[in-house]
Amino acid sequence: MSKATLSAIFIALLLMSSAAKPNGKSKKAKQVVPAVDCDMRAGKVNLPEFMVKCPANCRETKEKVYGTAVFASISSICNAAIHSGVITNSGGKVIVAKTAGQAIYKGSFANGVRSLSLPNWRESFSVSVGKPKKGVIYPSTLVFVTSRPTTGKTAESKELLYTTASPVTEAAEAEPSTTTSPPTTTTPATTTTPTTTSAKPRATVHRVREAGVQRPETSGTVRRQPPPSAPASGAFSRGHPPSERKQHTPQSNPVFARRDWTHPAYSRPDWFSGSRRPTDSSQSVPNTGYKWSRMSTGDPAVFDPVPDRTEYEHWPHNSQQFSPESEENKPVPETSHTRETPAESNPFESGFTSRVIDTTARAPEVPSQGDPNCKVDMAFLMDGSWSIGKRRFKIQKDFLAEVSQALNVGVAGAMMGIIQYGDDPVTEFSLKQFSSSKDLKTAISKIVQKGGPSHVGKALSYINKQFFSDANGNRGGAPNVAVVLVDGWPTDRVEEASRLARESGINIFFVTIEGPDDNEKQNVVESNFVDKAVCRTNGFFSLPIASWFALRKAVQPLVKRVCDTDRLVCSKTCLNANDIAFVIDGSSSVGTGNFRTVLQFVANVTREFEISDTDTRVGIVQYTYEQRLEFAFGQHNNKADLLNAIKRINYWSGGTSTGAAITYAADQLFSKSKPNKRKIMIVITDGRSYDDVRAPALAVHRTGVIAYSIGIAWAAQDELEYIATDPDREHSFFVDEFDNLYKYVSKIIHNICNEFNSQPRN
Numbered sequence: 001m002s003k004a005t006l007s008a009i010f011i012a013l014l015l016m017s018s019a020a021k022p023n024g025k026s027k028k029a030k031q032v033v034p035a036v037d038c039d040m041r042a043g044k045v046n047l048p049e050f051m052v053k054c055p056a057n058c059r060e061t062k063e064k065v066y067g068t069a070v071f072a073s074i075s076s077i078c079n080a081a082i083h084s085g086v087i088t089n090s091g092g093k094v095i096v097a098k099t100a101g102q103a104i105y106k107g108s109f110a111n112g113v114r115s116l117s118l119p120n121w122r123e124s125f126s127v128s129v130g131k132p133k134k135g136v137i138y139p140s141t142l143v144f145v146t147s148r149p150t151t152g153k154t155a156e157s158k159e160l161l162y163t164t165a166s167p168v169t170e171a172a173e174a175e176p177s178t179t180t181s182p183p184t185t186t187t188p189a190t191t192t193t194p195t196t197t198s199a200k201p202r203a204t205v206h207r208v209r210e211a212g213v214q215r216p217e218t219s220g221t222v223r224r225q226p227p228p229s230a231p232a233s234g235a236f237s238r239g240h241p242p243s244e245r246k247q248h249t250p251q252s253n254p255v256f257a258r259r260d261w262t263h264p265a266y267s268r269p270d271w272f273s274g275s276r277r278p279t280d281s282s283q284s285v286p287n288t289g290y291k292w293s294r295m296s297t298g299d300p301a302v303f304d305p306v307p308d309r310t311e312y313e314h315w316p317h318n319s320q321q322f323s324p325e326s327e328e329n330k331p332v333p334e335t336s337h338t339r340e341t342p343a344e345s346n347p348f349e350s351g352f353t354s355r356v357i358d359t360t361a362r363a364p365e366v367p368s369q370g371d372p373n374c375k376v377d378m379a380f381l382m383d384g385s386w387s388i389g390k391r392r393f394k395i396q397k398d399f400l401a402e403v404s405q406a407l408n409v410g411v412a413g414a415m416m417g418i419i420q421y422g423d424d425p426v427t428e429f430s431l432k433q434f435s436s437s438k439d440l441k442t443a444i445s446k447i448v449q450k451g452g453p454s455h456v457g458k459a460l461s462y463i464n465k466q467f468f469s470d471a472n473g474n475r476g477g478a479p480n481v482a483v484v485l486v487d488g489w490p491t492d493r494v495e496e497a498s499r500l501a502r503e504s505g506i507n508i509f510f511v512t513i514e515g516p517d518d519n520e521k522q523n524v525v526e527s528n529f530v531d532k533a534v535c536r537t538n539g540f541f542s543l544p545i546a547s548w549f550a551l552r553k554a555v556q557p558l559v560k561r562v563c564d565t566d567r568l569v570c571s572k573t574c575l576n577a578n579d580i581a582f583v584i585d586g587s588s589s590v591g592t593g594n595f596r597t598v599l600q601f602v603a604n605v606t607r608e609f610e611i612s613d614t615d616t617r618v619g620i621v622q623y624t625y626e627q628r629l630e631f632a633f634g635q636h637n638n639k640a641d642l643l644n645a646i647k648r649i650n651y652w653s654g655g656t657s658t659g660a661a662i663t664y665a666a667d668q669l670f671s672k673s674k675p676n677k678r679k680i681m682i683v684i685t686d687g688r689s690y691d692d693v694r695a696p697a698l699a700v701h702r703t704g705v706i707a708y709s710i711g712i713a714w715a716a717q718d719e720l721e722y723i724a725t726d727p728d729r730e731h732s733f734f735v736d737e738f739d740n741l742y743k744y745v746s747k748i749i750h751n752i753c754n755e756f757n758s759q760p761r762n
Helices: 003-024 077-084 386-407 437-445 456-467 495-503 529-533 548-562 592-606 639-647 658-668 694-702 717-723 738-757
Strands: 049-054 070-072 092-105 118-129 142-144 160-162 222-224 274-276 377-383 415-421 426-429 480-487 506-513 542-545 578-585 617-623 627-631 678-685 706-712 732-735
Touching: 049 077, 070 092, 077 092, 077 118, 377 386, 377 456, 386 415, 386 437, 386 480, 386 548, 415 456, 456 480, 456 495, 456 506, 456 529, 480 548, 495 506, 495 529, 495 738, 506 529, 506 548, 529 542, 542 548, 578 592, 578 658, 592 639, 592 678, 592 738, 617 658, 627 658, 658 678, 658 694, 658 717, 678 738, 694 706, 694 717, 706 717, 706 738, 717 732, 732 738
Parallel strands: 377 415, 377 480, 480 506, 506 542, 578 617, 578 678, 678 706, 706 732
Antiparallel strands: 049 092, 070 118, 092 118, 142 160, 222 274, 415 426, 617 627
């Protein structure tokens, strides 16, 4: 074979080898991690396993977390990752794996994040460090869950995507299919390859965020019409003259399309009338009742948390719906002067109405700051029952509009929401929906009467469980106030619902218009319903109005009272109104290991309270023959610092002089207690005292201190009873060994709250 032939063959082989290289070695796929906000919850993402990137400083947002290690899907992903130690407060990548729901989620405190307890949630998740295993590629696009029923166009996909791409650059990129497969895992035995499909480039993924499109919180109301006639049952007539009590049928409004909104908590009757503004329950926190850090077994049947729904579920379904607070959605009036106006002209200067749709972003109107001397979160419960009639319902709306003006609603002052009640309560608008009196007045004028009986008790239960939440605009630092307007009297019982609302820190006012006279009292379902409902029975929280036509005169007196925050005494609860002194036995019989167990018990009790200089304060005294003040009231004004201080207490060792320790606690702690605080002393000892405990205990009882005694092992039962406040069975406890102390955490908290809530309300 000639040299020329060999050279040609060699060159051909060389070219074939170089051409095969690009296909021979595939380029490693790059993992794209979508960034999320601190409030992103695992339940919103419709993927079994995915990876996200959390921003910095999520801990400061205090987004709710439920559970420990395994979390309920209603929890914030990023704060759950911080709680688990997967990331720090600086942010980072997190892998989220969905698991089945659990019957109970136990709360705990870790890494600066306090997780809460929750019973019986339908879905769980766990978090791990954002470093995928070899061969695993997680989706670069998140698919959101949507429970919105399909109406109209059913052929189009309605899944919502969450990506890291910006709307500007996204048009030039290929969008992945919304049917993303689970993560792929490569093993020596088998290789599973995800099915990846490419779609045409499009720029509509972020269209829900574009200017001119309204957010769910400001979407229009969906209204449903009342039945042709009001119920004729005598349950709705309260003995008033027929001319005033005649039943009215609200005028139909063809502008608003009908849509069924089924409330999950109770059965819905065949019809509802009046305004329907469903709240965004995806941001709501489930009602967990009392939250325990440990040993909480909660009855799941008691809880009915609202399921997750996406924030896009409640978008308007009718092009004619509009929101009073949005200028872009105000209807264009048709007048004889209406004409087509060029886009560049100013319709306000020309005097004509423009039909040109302006899609440019508008600068938001600066909200009113409000009156800082009246910083309250107020819920008005307006009577929408049939007994009130159309004319009186209009008077009630005018009254609420005047109150909103007098309050000077604003983000630095009072914020106001309205619930209309009849058979079932309905939120007309939440606390955060309007931040100015002007917008609020316009919205009030559009409320439509819903009808039904006057179920005030059901409405009070509703505001306690659902209305005063972070998602609805509850600010935490502002007192919660509920003002109930009732025509005549309620048609259900209010005592129990009011008690639970007061325990939650809600200040209840009653404005009773044309209340029952002597002849009508026999028709009242619950006698003295006002005194059983209001925050205090001293007259400050109740305003009886003789006639509907005199209601306007109550505007200023009511505003003056609700703005007097020093007298809103129901804002204090059993968890935020205490000075608690722990008096701990550090004698030689305890031992170092058992002393650490005692400190853990003290920490478990402490973490259930709201800790700050204006809320509950904690001080600790350790004693042997002598006494030592570990720290005083107010020395540690946040829960994290307090728990760390408890952990750092050193065991002393010595004798046992319990009587002297009680006197020392009275002098060093309770003498400096604030006058509006409940004084609570918890004595923990494992043996009989070398000195007398009766005289010191009696002395602190006389100063108003509520004393609890906890005896362990060799503690003397008679001394425990002397120390404890009467009745002994509610304030004195005994355990046979230190390891059983934890069993009494929930009992002590329960008794403290029961005692607080049973205080006289006059």
